Amino acid sequence: MKLNVMVVDDSAVMRAMVKKSLSLCGIELGEVVEAANGVEALEKLASSWVDLALIDVNMPKMNGEELLNHIREDEATVPLNVIVISTEGSETRISRLKSKGARFLRKPFSPENLGNQIREMLGETHGDGSGNQALPVSGPDF
Amino acid sequence: MAMDLETKLYQSAARTFEEVCFLLTLREPGPELPAASEREIGVRIGFDGVFHGALEITCPASIAEHLANSMLGGDKPTAQQRQDAFGEISNVITGNLLPSIAGDKLVFDVTAPATLEGQQPLPWGPSARVRLRSDEGPIDLVLYIEDYDLGARS
Ligand SMILES: [Mg+2]
Numbered sequence: 001m002k003l004n005v006m007v008v009d010d011s012a013v014m015r016a017m018v019k020k021s022l023s024l025c026g027i028e029l030g031e032v033v034e035a036a037n038g039v040e041a042l043e044k045l046a047s048s049w050v051d052l053a054l055i056d057v058n059m060p061k062m063n064g065e066e067l068l069n070h071i072r073e074d075e076a077t078v079p080l081n082v083i084v085i086s087t088e089g090s091e092t093r094i095s096r097l098k099s100k101g102a103r104f105l106r107k108p109f110s111p112e113n114l115g116n117q118i119r120e121m122l123g124e125t126h127g128d129g130s131g132n133q134a135l136p137v138s139g140p141d142f
Numbered sequence: 143m144a145m146d147l148e149t150k151l152y153q154s155a156a157r158t159f160e161e162v163c164f165l166l167t168l169r170e171p172g173p174e175l176p177a178a179s180e181r182e183i184g185v186r187i188g189f190d191g192v193f194h195g196a197l198e199i200t201c202p203a204s205i206a207e208h209l210a211n212s213m214l215g216g217d218k219p220t221a222q223q224r225q226d227a228f229g230e231i232s233n234v235i236t237g238n239l240l241p242s243i244a245g246d247k248l249v250f251d252v253t254a255p256a257t258l259e260g261q262q263p264l265p266w267g268p269s270a271r272v273r274l275r276s277d278e279g280p281i282d283l284v285l286y287i288e289d290y291d292l293g294a295r296s
Pocket of ligand 1: 009057059233254
């Protein structure tokens with residue numbers, strides 16, 4: 001099954017890099033939706049089916065942490081797979097993000113890092129006992 | 143202490159340029175104010191946490207073009223893409239720098255990178271200043287931390 005991915009970052013260059021990495025990282029990619037901040041991301045989540053959201057932290061209007069809070073508060077999006085991709089250096093904030101069921105990938109990252117995170121996350125999704133709820137996404141060999 | 147800040151600033155920046163776009167840089171001793179022609183592209187990123195301040199980074203357009211090229215590949219980048227790529231690199235440098243100064247337990251809110259052009263000057267003196275030399279030209283970094291003025295301490 002192809003994976004629909006939302007890329008949320010205020011930098012168009014970074015969104016392009018993430019998209020390029022997605023196409024190189026060995027996952028079967030479906031639709032890719034882009035958003036430039038948290039507000040835009042919530043609007044698009046309401047109208048498109050997304051299996052995985054890749055979210056930046058530092059963004060104007062609504063940052064990635066606030067977006068993650070909204071995602072986890074809304075019944076429709078609470079099981080969404082989220083990977084935060086950021087320059088964030090504070091372990092305190094990173095732990096806070098992880099406690100809300102997000103994975104973390106530090107910029108700069110390689111397509112291989114991204115692919116591994118996605119495969120691990122989907123493995124967890126299909127696994128058991130991880131405590132993580134997630135959308136029932138099936139991938140090629142995950 | 144000021145020297146220490148400059149070393150941290152240098153290391154955060156040099157590592158980022160090398161990792162993100164294979165741009166090798168050398169630290170220049172005793173940086174002077176960069177000439178206007180060398181400050182064609184500029185970015186300011188503010189931060190707020192246990193201390194607050196900003197990092198400003200300037201460089202010639204040729205460097206920003208090199209960065210955008212290595213990040214995007216393909217066609218000649220537009221002026222917007224150059225600025226955007228330079229802003230993103232500045233983000234990574236700030237993300238490396240703050241924990242190297244304050245440790246990795248403290249949380250900072252970091253603003254989105256803003257074009258330096260047309261901005262009000264900051265109300266504080268620089269706390270650290272570093273110039274990097276690269277094959278593509280010079281890169282200047284000035285760190286401002288409130289109540290931490292390089293001039294007042296040296
Ligand atoms: Mg950002």
